[in-house]
Amino acid sequence: MVREYHLPPSASSLSASLRDLGYSLETAIADIIDNSVSAEATKVEILCDLTQQDPTLGIIDNGRGMDEAGVINALRHGSKSPSDNRSPKDLGRFGLGLKTASFSQCKRLTVVSNNEKGLHAAEWNLDTVHKKDDWLIAILEPEEIAKLPFRDLITDTGTAVVWRNLDRLFEDNTGAKRDEIVNEKLDVVERHLSLVFHRFLSGEVPSREKLSLTLNGHPIEPFDPFCRKNSATQILPEEVVRIDGESVHMQPYILPHHSKLSAKEYDFYQNRSDFISNQGAYVYRNGRLMAWGDWFRLIPKGEPTKLARVQIDFPNIMDEMWTIDIKKSRARPPAPVKARLRQIIERVSTRSTTVHRGRGRKLFDGIKVPVWERYADQGNIRYTLNKKHPLIMVLRSDLSDDNDRRFVMLIEAISSSLPVEMIYSDFSTHPRDIKQSDISYEEIIDRLTALKECLSDNGEVNATNFEEVMQSTRFFEGFEDITEDFIAKELKNDQS
Numbered sequence: 001m002v003r004e005y006h007l008p009p010s011a012s013s014l015s016a017s018l019r020d021l022g023y024s025l026e027t028a029i030a031d032i033i034d035n036s037v038s039a040e041a042t043k044v045e046i047l048c049d050l051t052q053q054d055p056t057l058g059i060i061d062n063g064r065g066m067d068e069a070g071v072i073n074a075l076r077h078g079s080k081s082p083s084d085n086r087s088p089k090d091l092g093r094f095g096l097g098l099k100t101a102s103f104s105q106c107k108r109l110t111v112v113s114n115n116e117k118g119l120h121a122a123e124w125n126l127d128t129v130h131k132k133d134d135w136l137i138a139i140l141e142p143e144e145i146a147k148l149p150f151r152d153l154i155t156d157t158g159t160a161v162v163w164r165n166l167d168r169l170f171e172d173n174t175g176a177k178r179d180e181i182v183n184e185k186l187d188v189v190e191r192h193l194s195l196v197f198h199r200f201l202s203g204e205v206p207s208r209e210k211l212s213l214t215l216n217g218h219p220i221e222p223f224d225p226f227c228r229k230n231s232a233t234q235i236l237p238e239e240v241v242r243i244d245g246e247s248v249h250m251q252p253y254i255l256p257h258h259s260k261l262s263a264k265e266y267d268f269y270q271n272r273s274d275f276i277s278n279q280g281a282y283v284y285r286n287g288r289l290m291a292w293g294d295w296f297r298l299i300p301k302g303e304p305t306k307l308a309r310v311q312i313d314f315p316n317i318m319d320e321m322w323t324i325d326i327k328k329s330r331a332r333p334p335a336p337v338k339a340r341l342r343q344i345i346e347r348v349s350t351r352s353t354t355v356h357r358g359r360g361r362k363l364f365d366g367i368k369v370p371v372w373e374r375y376a377d378q379g380n381i382r383y384t385l386n387k388k389h390p391l392i393m394v395l396r397s398d399l400s401d402d403n404d405r406r407f408v409m410l411i412e413a414i415s416s417s418l419p420v421e422m423i424y425s426d427f428s429t430h431p432r433d434i435k436q437s438d439i440s441y442e443e444i445i446d447r448l449t450a451l452k453e454c455l456s457d458n459g460e461v462n463a464t465n466f467e468e469v470m471q472s473t474r475f476f477e478g479f480e481d482i483t484e485d486f487i488a489k490e491l492k493n494d495q496s
Contacts, residue, residue, distance in 0.1 A: 012133040015103065015126055018077075023104035025169065025185045026192035031101035032059045032161050033193070033213070034288065035074075037200065039063025039159065043212045047150060048186060050179055055170075057106070057163040058150035065115035065157035068139070071122045074098060074111055075137055098161070099124070106163035110140075112151050113159040121145045127165075190215050191223070196289045198222035205287035223268075225282055225292065226309050230265060232256035234351060241340050243321065248314045248337050252344050254351045255307040281310045281341065283322075283331045290324065291331040298342050299349070308348035310341065369472050384415040390469050394454050444479050448486045463491040 023031070029046060036044045041063035048057045066074060077099055102109040103126065112121035121140040128136055145151060150160045163169075169185070170178050193213055194201070201222035203210035213220040227233045234254035241248040258266060279301055282292040295301065312333070314322060321334040333341065373386045386392070387408065396404050439447070448470075455461050455469060467487065470476060476483045 010133060011135045012130045015129050018100050019103045019126075019168075021100050021104065023101055024188075025105060026189040028101035028104050029059060029189055030193060030196050031097040033061075033197065035098060035161075036061035036063050036159070037197075037211065037288070039065070040208075041158070041211070042209045044214075045153065046189070046213070046215045048182065048216060049149065050182060052149075054164055055166055056149045057166060057169070058153075058160055060150050060153045060158065060160040062156065062158040065154075065159055066113040066120065067115050067117060068120040068122075070115070071111050071113050071120050072137070072139070075109075075122055075124060077135075102161065102163055105166060105168045107165040107167055108163070110148060110162040110164070111159065112140075112145060112148050112154065112162065114154050114157055116157055119145050119151060119154065121148060121151075125165075186215060190218075190220055194220050194223040195225060195292075198224055198289070199284070199287045208287070225278065226253040226311065227255050227261075227265070227269065228253070230256050230261065232260035236344075236348065236351070239340055239344060241336050243318070243334060243336055246315060246318055248312065248318070248333075250337070250340060250344060251311040251313075252348045253309045253311065254348060255309065257307070279305050279308055281312050281333075283333070284311065284313045285319070285322070285324070285331070286316050287313075295345065296333060296338060296341070298338065299345055305345070305349045308345070308351070310344055310348065312337070312341075369468055371472050382415075383418055383420075385411045387411060389472065390455060390465075391451075441482065444476060444482050445486065447476070448483065448490075452490060461491055463487055466491055 033044055036059070039061065041061035044059065044061045046057075046059050049055060075098070077096060098111075099109070103124075107126040108123065110121060110123040112119055114120070119142075121144070123138045123140060125138065128138075140148070148160075149162055154160055169182060171181055173181055193215075197211060197213065199205050199222070200208065200211035201213060201220065202224070228235070233256055236252040236254070239250040239252075241250065261269065278293045280292065280294045281296065283290045295305070299305065318334075322331045324331055369389055370386055371389055371391075372383050375382050375384065387396075392411070396407060399407055451470060452461050452466065455466060470483060
């Protein structure tokens, strides 16, 4: 006959293992904020105090708060089953996030809360758990609660999650080096939260008040990955997939070409989002961004889809289908969603490519005598210097036959050695940093004068032809006022 045997895990060993589930500081703090949002908080403050002998990090909200039993249950591992039905406003899943997220960064976790009936607090101390090898928490008395950091910030209802003994955050550094490391990490936190909670921060989530997030007193602004405020962003028709009576909404976007972004928009997006790596599906669960920058192996990331984004929304009742992990950083769509996404990708890929190639064609279409020519031969694309460009023709006319052959060989060598991969890499990641000319006013005038002399015929140059050749070289981009003034004074006056 089978005998049952009680075999609880070692508190010391398991608690140590739970510290290494793969949280970063930003994903850990986001997990704590999920609890604040679930408690219907409209304001969350993140404070990192490095001035005290025992530095602390606090996450304080104005949610509905908890009584003592609620605080104790919040500190319980597995406080709620992932199979339980949850409110549509609940961002939790396993009942583990508060503990695992906190222990990934600290050894001492304190929760203090007020639900209009006074402050209640309890605490995990991993040093105690390790020493006694038992799942023991401390229930704090009023005099101990009075000494807690950040408790004064709970003025009405709300909860403060306090991290102390921050061994993972400081990486064993002290002094100025420690503060520098922490500040760099907090900068990443700000960027992460501005994206993950951007729909809450902008007040877009239905039946929820707008959320306010601050980090050490500085407001966190929402970062919209779809650039919807720009009129050049293309919003394609929404698709809806229904599974077991639940709806998954899929909204495709095509971001603008970088030339359509204002300087402020470009700096904002380039500073926070690489177009190539962040293309793909953006998966939201109850308005909270779970995963992004992934096509789920339907296609590889690349240039054709670099401007494509698909916003996917699903309710938390479908968690099991999407295989949400503890950190809420992974989501895998069910088969019907992937099938529809594959169809959407084909459409957005074409649109995204059109935006880029359309812009590329404009650079050539407006020039009658381009320096570079593009050929598409039987599916192969190549770029070559235009041997019939006026500047090249003028130079070749003065060469002997032998030197002309050598010069043509040089042109062909330059064309075949075009560093396509390097150009592609630089232009994909930092398009506005590429500047082929960086010249002074005097150098511009010298080039214009030299160009005029090169194209002169008996001392006269046709102004229209001069403009065409000038535009083809792209020597003078960004200096249109100077070139127009030169043409008016030096050429059009000569012909009048």
